[in-house]
Amino acid sequence: RIPIWLDCDPGHDDAFAILLAAYHESLELLGVSTVYGNAPLSKTTSNALSVLKAVGKESTFVYPGSWRPFSRHTKHAPDIHGESGLDGTDLLPQPDRKPLRYCNAIKDMRDALMSRPPHTAWLVATGSLTNIALMFAVFPEVASHLKGLSIMGGAIGDGFTDVYMGPEYTDSVGRKHTRIGNTSPFAEFNICCDPDAARSIFTNPDLTPKTTLITLDLTHQVCATAEVRDMLLFSTVKQEPPTKLRRMFYELLMFFAKTYEAVFGLKDGPPLHDPLAVAVVLASMHGSLHSLFDDAKHERWNIDVVTEGEQAGRTRASPASEGVFIPRSVELKKFWDMIEDCMAKADHA
Numbered sequence: 001r002i003p004i005w006l007d008c009d010p011g012h013d014d015a016f017a018i019l020l021a022a023y024h025e026s027l028e029l030l031g032v033s034t035v036y037g038n039a040p041l042s043k044t045t046s047n048a049l050s051v052l053k054a055v056g057k058e059s060t061f062v063y064p065g066s067w068r069p070f071s072r073h074t075k076h077a078p079d080i081h082g083e084s085g086l087d088g089t090d091l092l093p094q095p096d097r098k099p100l101r102y103c104n105a106i107k108d109m110r111d112a113l114m115s116r117p118p119h120t121a122w123l124v125a126t127g128s129l130t131n132i133a134l135m136f137a138v139f140p141e142v143a144s145h146l147k148g149l150s151i152m153g154g155a156i157g158d159g160f161t162d163v164y165m166g167p168e169y170t171d172s173v174g175r176k177h178t179r180i181g182n183t184s185p186f187a188e189f190n191i192c193c194d195p196d197a198a199r200s201i202f203t204n205p206d207l208t209p210k211t212t213l214i215t216l217d218l219t220h221q222v223c224a225t226a227e228v229r230d231m232l233l234f235s236t237v238k239q240e241p242p243t244k245l246r247r248m249f250y251e252l253l254m255f256f257a258k259t260y261e262a263v264f265g266l267k268d269g270p271p272l273h274d275p276l277a278v279a280v281v282l283a284s285m286h287g288s289l290h291s292l293f294d295d296a297k298h299e300r301w302n303i304d305v306v307t308e309g310e311q312a313g314r315t316r317a318s319p320a321s322e323g324v325f326i327p328r329s330v331e332l333k334k335f336w337d338m339i340e341d342c343m344a345k346a347d348h349a
């Protein structure tokens with residue numbers, strides 16, 4: 001099994017990332033760290049504990065990390081995830097344990113990743129990059145030790161895929177811009193929370209060749225439509241009535257769908273961003289990511305993160321042979337089957 005560490009800010013889609021990381025038979029989940037983001041750190045930490053309890057993986061350790069970025073105000077997303085970060089269901093259990101430690105996530109993350117042989121373990125980040133940037137700054141040896149780094153964050157736009165993010169944006173001096181972000185017209189939430197942290201990751205030459213970036217250009221192709229939601233509620237073998245776990249995830253998806261429609265006018269269902277970053281690790285098992293993600297053009301990209309001004313948090317991509325991989329498309333059926341498979345396993349746990 002591939003050892004992975006998940007750094008997250010649950011978060012409706014992070015909850016699915018936890019499910020996939022905890023239940024896929026090819027993964028060994030070493031630990032979960034939390035970061036401020038969708039909600040304040042105390043809430044994202046409690047949510048991680050609750051989700052692990054709900055899916056029957058209470059023995060997985062949870063380590064709280066940063067409660068704010070280095071040098072900016074903290075952003076949260078109550079309009080999308082509710083005040084708790086995981087609004088929309090009464091079926092989420094209260095955590096009955098505490099995180100393993102307070103405020104030492106980066107040391108524990110480092111120790112867990114370094115405890116595995118070189119070039120075997122993956123780090124997956126589905127929140128702002130503050131924790132992982134700190135870890136690589138304090139413990140630089142982890143970068144060359146890792147097998148891979150998978151990040152959900154950023155938005156490329158400029159025809160990278162044909163995803164539509166909303167009407168053109170006119171800036172303060174009347175220039176028109178194609179909308180590419182979800183937090184500003186230019187920027188995606190995880191990167192926008194801490195652009196300095198993101199820049200430190202994307203300029204680290206020990207990391208970029210082994211990094212895969214899951215951007216909005218891809219995640220907006222992976223919407224939890226009514227059909228997908230029903231499939232996950234009833235399972236492919238049509239159990240009646242649906243289990244409590246399936247109802248909980250269904251209610252979370254319904255809340256997420258409602259906020260995405262209210263905020264972005266998206267009627268097809270919410271993009272399930274974060275579990276795609278876990279799926280990257282699974283796809284890598286087959287020697288390349290091609291089984292799940294398309295890379296026919298063998299493209300690699302340098303990512304320049306805008307850190308100041310109106311476009312702060314923007315991720316600009318330019319071709320670079322040692323750069324990051326950014327999938328442009330995914331095999332949707334394979335992806336949803338993976339989620340369903342893990343849901344079925346958690347149901348029987």
Ligand code: BDR
Nearest residue numbers: 011013014126189190273
């Ligand atoms: C990202 O932002 C968060 O709100 C989601 O959990 C996801 O990680 C999408 O932009």
Ligand code: CA
Nearest residue numbers: 011014126127
């Ligand atoms: Ca997230």
